[in-house]
Amino acid sequence: MRDQKLWTWHLAAGAIILVLLGLHMVIMHLDALVGIFNPAGGHPIDWANVVARGQSLAFTATYILLLGAGLFHGLYGLRNILFELDPAPPLKRALSWVLLLVGVGLFILGTWAAWVGHQVASMT
Amino acid sequence: MVKDRGHPNRLGIWGWFGGGSWGPDRYLYSLHRVTGLGLLLYFLLHIVVTSSRALGQGAWEESMARVSGPVFMLGEYLVFVAFAFHAINGVRLLFAELGYGIGKPIEPIYPYRTCLDDQRPWALGALVLIAALIVVGALDFFVWH
Numbered sequence: 308m309r310d311q312k313l314w315t316w317h318l319a320a321g322a323i324i325l326v327l328l329g330l331h332m333v334i335m336h337l338d339a340l341v342g343i344f345n346p347a348g349g350h351p352i353d354w355a356n357v358v359a360r361g362q363s364l365a366f367t368a369t370y371i372l373l374l375g376a377g378l379f380h381g382l383y384g385l386r387n388i389l390f391e392l393d394p395a396p397p398l399k400r401a402l403s404w405v406l407l408l409v410g411v412g413l414f415i416l417g418t419w420a421a422w423v424g425h426q427v428a429s430m431t
Numbered sequence: 432m433v434k435d436r437g438h439p440n441r442l443g444i445w446g447w448f449g450g451g452s453w454g455p456d457r458y459l460y461s462l463h464r465v466t467g468l469g470l471l472l473y474f475l476l477h478i479v480v481t482s483s484r485a486l487g488q489g490a491w492e493e494s495m496a497r498v499s500g501p502v503f504m505l506g507e508y509l510v511f512v513a514f515a516f517h518a519i520n521g522v523r524l525l526f527a528e529l530g531y532g533i534g535k536p537i538e539p540i541y542p543y544r545t546c547l548d549d550q551r552p553w554a555l556g557a558l559v560l561i562a563a564l565i566v567v568g569a570l571d572f573f574v575w576h
Contacts, residue, residue, distance in 0.1 A: 318525060323523055325521070325522065328514065328518070329518065336511050340570075340575065343489070354488045357491065381475075384467055385471060400498060416478060418483055419482070419485065420478075420483075420485040423485035424484040427487060
C-alpha cells in the first residue's frame, strides 16, 4: 500500500516535471528559437537574466517545486532500480536512508539558494 | 513495488539489454532507465553548481565559467536529448499506466493480438516527436547560436 502511494506520487511528480522542466529547457536551451524570460538578451545564464528571473516570486516558487518534484522522482526511481537487483533487507533499509538523506540535503541546499537568490535579485 | 516472492532478479542490469527475444518496447524501457539515470546524475550536480547564484554575481560567473566550453556544450546537448526522450516516452508510459492506448481485453483467438499491437503506433508517434525535438535542439545549440 505504501509503495502504491509512493508510485502514484512518482507519476504525479513526473507530470509536474514535464511542465516545469519543459519550460526550463525552453528558456535555457531553445533561447534562439523561442527567446522567452531572457529580458536582457544574450545568453540565458548571463547574470542580468538570472537576476531578472530571480526577482519573480513565481519563478522562485516554481524552482523550489521543480527541485522537490525532481529529487523525489529521480531518487525514488533510482531506489526502485536498485531494489530490483534484490539486495538483502538491511541493505535495502540502508539504501532508502541514504537516498532520503541525499534528497533532503539537496532540497535544503537548493531551496536556500533559490530563496537567497531571490533576495539578492530583489535588491539589485 | 511487487515483492520478488522468492524469484530473484537473476539477469540484473543485463536484463535491460538482453536475455530473451526482447522487442522494441523492451529497448524503449531500457533507454528510459538509462536516460533517467543520466538525468538524475546531471540534476544532482546541477543543484550544487547553480546554488552559487546565492553567493552573488562573482561566484555565479566563476561557476558558469568552470562548466563552459565545447565539451560541456556537447554534454548539455546530450542532457537535452535525454530529457526529450525521457519526457515524451514518460508521457506514453503514463497514458499506458492509466489504461489508454493498450486496447481492451479480448478473447485469445488466433492470430493473437496483444496490447503491444495497440501500443506500437503510440511508441512510433513518440519516437517521431522525440526525433523532431532532438533536431530542433541541435539547430538551437549548434547552428542558430
